Amino acid sequence: MNLDVNLAEYRRTARMWLEANTPADDAREADGIARAKEFMARLYDAGYSGITWPARWGGQGLTQAEERAFAAESRDFTLPTYVFSIGLGMTGPTLVDRGTDAQRERFVRPLLRGEEIWCQLFSEPGAGSDVASLQTRAVRDGDDWVVNGQKVWTSVAHHADWGLLLTRTDVDLPKHKGLTMFVVNMRHPGVTVRPLKDMSGRANFNEIFFDDVTIPDEHRIGEVNDGWSVAVTTLLHERLSISSGVGMGTRRDDPTALDGLRRLVDTTDPLVRDELVELHIRSRALALFNQRLAQETKAGVFPGARGSAAKLLLAELTMYQADLATRLAGPSSVVGEDNPLSQAISLAPGMALGGGTNEIMRNIVGDRVLNLPPEPRVDKTVPFKDLKVGTQA
Amino acid sequence: MNLVLSPEQQELRDTVRSFLGAVSPLPKVREGYDPDVYTRLNGELGLSGLIVPEEYGGSGAGFAELAVVLTETGAALLPGPFLATTFAAIALTRVPDKELLTGIAEGRVVATLAQPAEEDGLAAESADGGVAVRGTLAQVLGGMEAGVLLVPARTGDGVVLVAVDLTGEGVTRTPLETLDITRGQARIELDGARGRVLGAQPQDGGIGDRLAVALAAEQLGVLRASLDSIVAYAKIRVAFGRYIGSYQGVKHKLADMHCKLEQAESIVRFAAWAADESPEELPAAAALAQAYVGRACFEVARDHLLLHGGIGFTWEHDAHLFYKRAKTDEVLLGPPRIHRARLAQLLEL
Numbered sequence: 001m002n003l004d005v006n007l008a009e010y011r012r013t014a015r016m017w018l019e020a021n022t023p024a025d026d027a028r029e030a031d032g033i034a035r036a037k038e039f040m041a042r043l044y045d046a047g048y049s050g051i052t053w054p055a056r057w058g059g060q061g062l063t064q065a066e067e068r069a070f071a072a073e074s075r076d077f078t079l080p081t082y083v084f085s086i087g088l089g090m091t092g093p094t095l096v097d098r099g100t101d102a103q104r105e106r107f108v109r110p111l112l113r114g115e116e117i118w119c120q121l122f123s124e125p126g127a128g129s130d131v132a133s134l135q136t137r138a139v140r141d142g143d144d145w146v147v148n149g150q151k152v153w154t155s156v157a158h159h160a161d162w163g164l165l166l167t168r169t170d171v172d173l174p175k176h177k178g179l180t181m182f183v184v185n186m187r188h189p190g191v192t193v194r195p196l197k198d199m200s201g202r203a204n205f206n207e208i209f210f211d212d213v214t215i216p217d218e219h220r221i222g223e224v225n226d227g228w229s230v231a232v233t234t235l236l237h238e239r240l241s242i243s244s245g246v247g248m249g250t251r252r253d254d255p256t257a258l259d260g261l262r263r264l265v266d267t268t269d270p271l272v273r274d275e276l277v278e279l280h281i282r283s284r285a286l287a288l289f290n291q292r293l294a295q296e297t298k299a300g301v302f303p304g305a306r307g308s309a310a311k312l313l314l315a316e317l318t319m320y321q322a323d324l325a326t327r328l329a330g331p332s333s334v335v336g337e338d339n340p341l342s343q344a345i346s347l348a349p350g351m352a353l354g355g356g357t358n359e360i361m362r363n364i365v366g367d368r369v370l371n372l373p374p375e376p377r378v379d380k381t382v383p384f385k386d387l388k389v390g391t392q393a
Numbered sequence: 394m395n396l397v398l399s400p401e402q403q404e405l406r407d408t409v410r411s412f413l414g415a416v417s418p419l420p421k422v423r424e425g426y427d428p429d430v431y432t433r434l435n436g437e438l439g440l441s442g443l444i445v446p447e448e449y450g451g452s453g454a455g456f457a458e459l460a461v462v463l464t465e466t467g468a469a470l471l472p473g474p475f476l477a478t479t480f481a482a483i484a485l486t487r488v489p490d491k492e493l494l495t496g497i498a499e500g501r502v503v504a505t506l507a508q509p510a511e512e513d514g515l516a517a518e519s520a521d522g523g524v525a526v527r528g529t530l531a532q533v534l535g536g537m538e539a540g541v542l543l544v545p546a547r548t549g550d551g552v553v554l555v556a557v558d559l560t561g562e563g564v565t566r567t568p569l570e571t572l573d574i575t576r577g578q579a580r581i582e583l584d585g586a587r588g589r590v591l592g593a594q595p596q597d598g599g600i601g602d603r604l605a606v607a608l609a610a611e612q613l614g615v616l617r618a619s620l621d622s623i624v625a626y627a628k629i630r631v632a633f634g635r636y637i638g639s640y641q642g643v644k645h646k647l648a649d650m651h652c653k654l655e656q657a658e659s660i661v662r663f664a665a666w667a668a669d670e671s672p673e674e675l676p677a678a679a680a681l682a683q684a685y686v687g688r689a690c691f692e693v694a695r696d697h698l699l700l701h702g703g704i705g706f707t708w709e710h711d712a713h714l715f716y717k718r719a720k721t722d723e724v725l726l727g728p729p730r731i732h733r734a735r736l737a738q739l740l741e742l
Contacts, residue, residue: 258740267742276742277733281685288659292396299397309652359641365651366644370624373636 010066015073017046022077033117033159036080040114043081049088050112053096058109065298083156087111087118091164093237098181098222098230107162107183119160119186120238121151121208122231126390128153129360131166132175132228133379133389136210138167138182145169145182145220147213153354157193157206160186165215166231169224171385178384179227183219184210200346238355239307255340256325258283265328272328279324286313305368312361315352322348394671396662398461406461412438413469419711422575426473426538434475435500441475442498444482449494456603456668460610460661467614470718472575476611477505477535481543483603488554488592493541504556505539507581508601508726517546517555517588524548525585526557534725536579537568545594555588562587573721575714599672602679605726606664609682612690612722613654613661619690619697619715620650626701643700650696653689660685677739683732687723694719 021042023035043049051067053059060066081088092111095104110116127134136149147167157163163184170178186193190213195203222230254260258279265272290310293303303310322344326333333341352358366372379387398406416430435441444459445451452458459479466475478497481504485494496502507530509515515528526546533542542557559566563586569578624647627638637643660682667678698705698712705712723729 262742273737273742274733277684277736277740280736280740281681281733284681285656285660285685288396288663289656291394292655292659292662295395295397301397306655309648309655312648313652313656359645362645362648363641365648366638370638370644370647370651372624372627372638372644372647375639375641376635 007065007069011069011073014048014070017048018074018077018079021046023080032080033083036083037114039080040084043079044113049114050092050108053092053108053112057096057104058112059096063298064294068294068297083117083159084111084114086120086156086160087116090120090234090238091118091162094164094221094230094234095183097233102218103183103221116161117156117159119154119157119163120234121154121157121163121165121184122234123153124150125152125207129357130389131231132179133384133387134166134168134179135389136165136167138169138180138215140169140217141214143217144214145180145217147182147184147210147215149210151208151210152196153205154193154208155205155354157186157208158195158203162186163208164221164234166227168384169227172383173225174381175379175384175387176228178225179231180224181221181227181230182215183221184213184215188213190214198347198350200343235356236307239311239361254321254344256321256344261325261328264325275324275328279321282317282320286310286317289313305364308356308361308364309369311355312358312365315358315361318351319348394663395457395666396659398457398662402458402461405458406465409438409440409462409465410468413465413471417469417471419470419714422470422472422714424472425575426577428473430471431473431475431503432500434471439498441478441482441500444479444486445494445498446486446489449489449491449498451494451498456606456665457662459607460613460665463607463610464614464617464661467611467718468618470575470615470618470714474503474505474535474538476576476607477539478503479607480506480534480604481539481541483607484543484554484600485591487595487600487603490556490591493556493591502541503535503539504541504543505533505535506604507533507542507544508604509544511552514552515544515546515555515583517548517553517590520585521587524555524588524590525563526555526583526588527585528583530581530583532569532578533581534578535576536581537566537577542581543591546588548590552594554591554594556591557583557586557588559586571721573714573717575718576721598676601726602675603668605679605683605732606661606668606675608722608725609657609661609664609679609686612686612719613657615715615719615722616654616657616686616690616693619694619712619719620647620654622712622715623647623650623697623700637700646696646700650693653693657686657689677736680732680735680739683726684729684736687729687732691716691719691723 023039040049047060048070050059051062051070052064055061092108095107111118122131124134124136136147136151138145138147147165163186165182165184167180167182168178169180190211192209193206196205196207197203198205258276261279262276267273267276293306293310297303326341326345329341333339336342367374416433421427439452440462442451443454443462447453463479482497484506493502493504497504509530515526517524517526530544540560542559544555544557545552546555563584565582567580569580571578627643627647628636630637638647664678664682667674694715698716701710701712704710
């Protein structure tokens, strides 16, 4: 009871801060980086960055309850935190969980304060859902490692100072056993960032080329050839951060949500009404599931792989909403500059692909929530150099 | 809003689950209603009096607890008039009657509730200190097992809630052939049947909303048990040299069914909380509960049957029992579109 009172007070204070400090416009674009960094510093100084992170490394040392409460309050605002979302949701928690004290000391606080921007370098052209088949090589050279290869789908890399990089360090071992994780300086010579336009026409992510890039061994995360277990930590945080919307800078007025859509369409048409009822049902069902997961977390039950069910449902809802909105609005939904419905239908597939495809999410729910028997694997015990990987004619 | 079970509610759930597993396993469910099981359910666990206020000898529990119990009776496909009596108790919490509430709490009174559409409603006129009730009810849940029927009836003073003695004169009950063999319905003709006026029939939808929440809790149980059953089978059934649960064609469907379970459970907790704590949110929560959970329950029961393969289509297998209960429940309170229409109205679309 007392906790609830404290939490309500926390929410009220957070809301007041958000109302006073959230800038009016979105800072996703390059010229907004300076403003985004300035906002992040204020967010940090007010105690709303790294809410659940250990105080020793610069976090607030609070619980998921406060984090979810802040996320819930911030949903009504457009926070310019997009460029920090990878650091806050994925690479930062990985450093906290798996980094050395020296690494935490060096990286965590600047990350939380928005002084340094992070990206995550796992996927490759030949390794998406099956990321453990990646081919970017890191070869030891004295106290350094030399990296060559290519990464892809790397959000915010064009702004990033640091990247969390998964590499192959031993091709004679099975695929999961020859990987090593590093922190790479994105400003280092030999790192080439090339913007990659997504289907909405915007370059929200990049492909990255590494040509003889050296990384000091002190920037290795975890043991040599134990990179997969570090990557699993990152991916777990990724799914949780997507499903809870932490640091994602969510939009204030979603034109595909019920409140936006009802203003666009003829609600006296019974067919339209029933479509809107279906939208309400699906949105409420997922919102209540997310709230229940939050309450369970608060009560000490960690959602684990059930977060993948929430992520899958969010991907499906996002696609359904954009599809429904365009069908209800009709021809006007597909013309015009910056038409929000055109943008919504163009961006919707992203949620079903990024952070693990719907098929991968279903595998995770099946394997780890329902404990179904795994699929037979042909790739787990063979040396990596003998495996088929990528796209083969 | 509380969407998580308290330790006490978890204990209640475990107690009811193990009790039903022992006294009403599926092979016994096929034999239909067993009054002894019903007596023990009410005597040993006091379940019929769960939501009856303490002043009438009940436990005075809320919908959060009732939902926990109904989820378990649903998962067990408990035969007989438990849901019907619960429906009657829900009406009696809105229009209290000491004699009936006490009787239900003690397990002496088996009751049911009918909610006919107004145009074919019943008529009641004064007779011998009570009323004589006339009219026909085409389908009454638990109509053969119940001793008392609660039903709205027209009088000169408006529509009242009447308790009709189903064992007395002027009552003709005809058992109906039902899709769901585990739970009966009856046609009831009343021709001057003896009744007692309990009070004015509430017009605020408060009874109907609570029935919707209670039914959704049962549907959640049917959904969960269906999923549990097919998940267990997918771990032992082999085809083409592999457990069928290892095939993505099966695994992905089961994952989608799990997603429905997660959402259905969240909605039932929310709706039960609203029934207890938030009357202004109850109408939309109740309509949401039937609109989502009713459909999800049938879809999961259907897919659980289909994924069993040919054996699921046999009379001997239990899959059809869940499938038929799910379908019967989905239409129990009316065609499902009424819940969607209610949502549209409440959302002011």
